[in-house]
Amino acid sequence: MLKKILLASTVLLAVASAPAQAADGGPAGPSQSVYPYLGIDWGGEVFVGAALPFGMVKVGPDMETFDGFHIGSGYAGTGRVLGFSHLHLSGAAGKYGNILVAPVTGDMNPADIKSVRVDEVAKVGYYAATLTRYQTRAELTATPRVGLHRYTFLAGGDAHVTVNLAAILGKGPGAESQKFLGADLTVVSPTVVEGVGRYTGGWNEGGEYKVYFHMVVDHTPARVRTWAGGTPSEDKAAKVEGDQPIGASFDFTTQPDDVVQVKVGLSFVSTTQARRTVEKEAPGWDFDAVRARATTTWDRALSPITVSGASDDQRRQLYTALYHTMLMPSDRTGENPGWTSAEPYYDDYYTLWDTFRTSGPLFTLIAPQRQRDLVRSLVDIYRHEGYLPDGRSGNDTGRTQGGSNAEVVIADAYVKGLTGIDYKTAYAGMRKDAEVPPQDPRKWGRGGLMEYNAKGYLSLANERSGSRTVEYAYDDFAIAEVACGLGRTEDATLYAQRSGNWANLWDPTLTKEGVKGFLRPKNPDGSWAEPNTLKRGTWPDFFYEADEWTYSLYAPHDVARLVALSGGKAGFLRRLDTLFLKRHFDMSNEPGFLLPLYYNWIGRPDRTADMNVYALEREFLSSHGGIPGNDDSGAMSSWLIFQMLGFFPNAGQDIYLISTPSFPEADLDLGNGKHFRIIAHNLDGERFNRYVQSATLNGQPLETNWFRHGQIKDGGVLDLVMGPEPTRWGTGTPPPSLSDPAGERPMLCVPPPQP
Incomplete structure (x- = not known):
């Protein structure tokens, strides 16, 4: 039977590489183009396993390298599988990895459960692999809050299904480690174990979070054992305080190819709620159903974007990017342990500093109800905790890397007319960020606020003074809009x-490589400090995760002033x-996301096209x-989506910038029967015809x-005629800037959206 299983896996892999086709022979849904392995190498840190769009449960393998190093994000292309945990991030590391389930054969030693895997298959909502050490085929699927496991014990004999509560990702003594x-846990019956684990820390340095679980198997085992700091016993309960082993094992005597199925429901509130979730979301044992x-569900979630004329690789990139963008944040409505509310509750924003630029504007277009609920969740967190969050994970806020960027998220929703949001309360939260210094500036609000408001900048008396000054300025613009x-x-x-x-940190005399004018640190007395030359700073540095070339151009609301300070159009070019x-541009991090579009402000959309094709x-x-850096909750992926479509948002404003499309035609379903189409005539597969020759929007030039x-909010058509060389198109009126004459500024004053 092992050969049959391997043959079946080989067939599955062959099907995965063949042209997508539905089971009934008709056209496949967009999920068939998703390639979950895209981005697993070189720092993408994407999740591989089974999950639903914005699902709470993300069940997948946790692994170690062959040198014994535990993978911080869970998955790696090579190494050994330690088991299958139920909570993960995507595009980031150092959090979760809770409630680790693993099949074992032979003698079961809780301290030595690991195996190489072969014949792995990863699809949307499904993961499978054969664990060679245990001769077991493992399969996973999921509902929003339940992980389902199907284990086929190929050789028969003693078999065990174990659960480990002490296992977590990023475990260690460091400041960003989990503990x-x-x-x-309690053995409720011969087929049910439930309990709770308590954890703290992770990258966001969050406080304690509790994960309750309800685990049930579909066959009565020969026995159930537990362990708490020692060897397994037949005790019906186990408890530990502190970092000690604890878990349970369902022990079976199996025949070759016997199958054991497992359901694990999670809750952040109680074991009772975890049990009810299993009963509601996965009442039977039909794994395939x-x-x-x-x-x-994934086909429906991915369907708002359709493209024609795309290559197989392009479809793979587009729909995998959309899939990655929808893995986070996690919808935990009804699972908030902090307070009871009728509002939606989302966690794992992780962080707005990454996602406000691209993910939020994308959801506003293709999933407006989802974005509305995300903003409502942010506002509700402010109601109950006193500040709007930036980073949040494990039901706790932290850390704030730059500005208070919830302001940009709210303003983006406001100027684009998202309804159903309490903008008055949202505005109160925005204004508090700008006026009330937080006790913990890495957790809430704006660090160094008193100095910023008094001087108009942050000096070296405060960490990240350069990047935070420019981010606070843009956050203030967002507040002004609302x-x-x-x-x-x-x-x-x-x-x-x-x-x-x-501009208060702009030194017009500072020159690098023939370019004049850069941000420069100031001492607390207002004098210039030495220029900052770090390529990529971190928490205590002048710039956070970028350099002077990037942050000196961070003024998305007033690029015209940047142009003037840089010596006019020629100097800016x-x-x-x-x-x-x-190669000062760093595509692997978010602060530079808008920079390739800056050419549009000086009438050079041809250079925008060149730089975007180069990046793609x-x-x-x-x-x-396939991803140049951490995917960061889908931030990188959503950047890619916009660039492939051929237009890009200036987040927090109602402006889209035209670049160059990757598809002859794309259709965005905006909901309520409204569609926005981008048609690119004469586009060639090699992208030589990358320059817009002429354009119409909704039939008008x-x-x-x-x-x-x-x-485009009510639908429309952007019609682009493409060609092999630049023309005069797009060289006239630039995108709006705050320093423009009043009638040409970004939309600053619009009434509240009406239901």
């Missing part, structure tokens, strides 16, 4: 003025060309190493290289 605090529902719309005229004026603070051609072809691939959200 196991203790757990207890659950998997089929997962596929259908304040003006809500009739808070004085506030709008104040925050619009503060939004210019980014020289600056951008130096940035890109001398050099930095993004359809293979294991479009001479600008940008358009507003209001022009």
